[in-house]
Amino acid sequence: MFDVRPCADQDEYSRAIGAIGQYFNPPPSNELLVLFSRTLPHERMHAAFEDGRIVGGAGAFPFELSVPGGSLPCGGITGVGVHPTHRRRGVLRSMMDTQLRDVHERGEPIAALWASEETIYGRFGYGIAAWAGELAVPHEWDAFARPFEPDGMTRFVTAEEAGELFPPIYDAVRRARPGMTSRNEIWWADRQLRLPEDEADAPKRFVVFEAGGEPLGYAIYRTHSSWEGGSSTSRLVVREALGATPQATAGIWRFLLDVDWMGSVEVPLAPPDHPLFLLLASPRRMRYRMGDSLWVRLVDVPAALSGRAYGEGGPLVLEVRDAMCEWNDGRWKLVGGECVRTDEEPDLVLDVAALGSAYLGAVSFTQLREAQTVEELREGAVARADALFAWRPLPWCLEIF
């Protein structure tokens, strides 16, 4: 095991993030690293040392994640990297072990991440908990299925105005949707609204949709210009577009689809229940390709399971296997929305990673059984678990962190 501890100062912090920086071009500038420390404090960035030299780093943003019917403190795992000179010698394993214990001690019942490769994190108890994919709407196929007249107006706003107007809309959507991260003022400023100079050729544009003078929808997007044979093939890439009501959602999308010169409108991280699937007359033309998005790790099984809401169904006894966070290992009874230790006979046996997959409602126990990652010991238990854990809307994490 390598010596792993939180970074003591900006120098250690920069060198710890420098580990993942080995894989990026260009590596992050000092200015960017200082900015990063505003959302990821030094003490949440762990460094792995060998003979006093930093050879790896792993961070955890302190935010909340929306879960079915609520919101829970969550370690948002980020910046995980090991020097290519030290790969496959157990540095990552040492960092994951220390980091999960730290997340646990801080009282964050869940951890979540975006995986650079799907093969890395299952062994540490993370399971695929949300799906997303890219949508590309060709201009000639962007008509709505039903006649539509927006009940409001869209206007451009500055980054400062966006900082006032967008967060309440995001928070309204987040109250109903699992998988969304909480954002404080600094997060909005640094990660959503900042206009980096090196992106000046395709600057972020901010628009708000208002009905009756009330801001109800917003979009952040960029346009990338191109021409072929004298015709525009430009792309409008949506970073975020949300509406607090169905009318505002349709209104903001109609605006984006109607921007002139665009050959297509692209949405990089759309969930399978994205509103465009039924708003558009020809959703097939979007060529949706779905993959994993957010991975969830239950760090404290009883706190995580007691912290979400459930559908109808009687008690369920789960035997959870967790070799890494041994405090989770064993039998848990879910009754009346509360999760308590039990020695009753289990209905289902599963690894903590499979439970992480089911947690936000995107993956059913029926699917887990097909994948042979849950064992049904009492007939009908899979169906009962599905009735309890299913949730709509599906989880949607709007940004890669």
Ligand SMILES: CC(C)(COP(=O)(O)OP(=O)(O)OC[C@H]1O[C@@H](n2cnc3c(N)ncnc32)[C@H](O)[C@@H]1OP(=O)(O)O)[C@@H](O)C(=O)NCCC(=O)NCCS
């Ligand atoms: C991925 C990365 C962090 C792994 O670090 P590492 O120190 O080599 O990993 P470890 O030696 O601790 O390996 C732990 C286990 O994970 C496995 N593993 C590590 N990287 C893996 C990968 N990319 N694919 C599949 N398995 C992997 C190891 O084989 C080992 O398995 P075992 O426990 O069954 O023996 C490192 O290779 C890296 O920095 N990659 C580039 C950046 C990156 O992808 N970071 C992740 C960002 S989300």
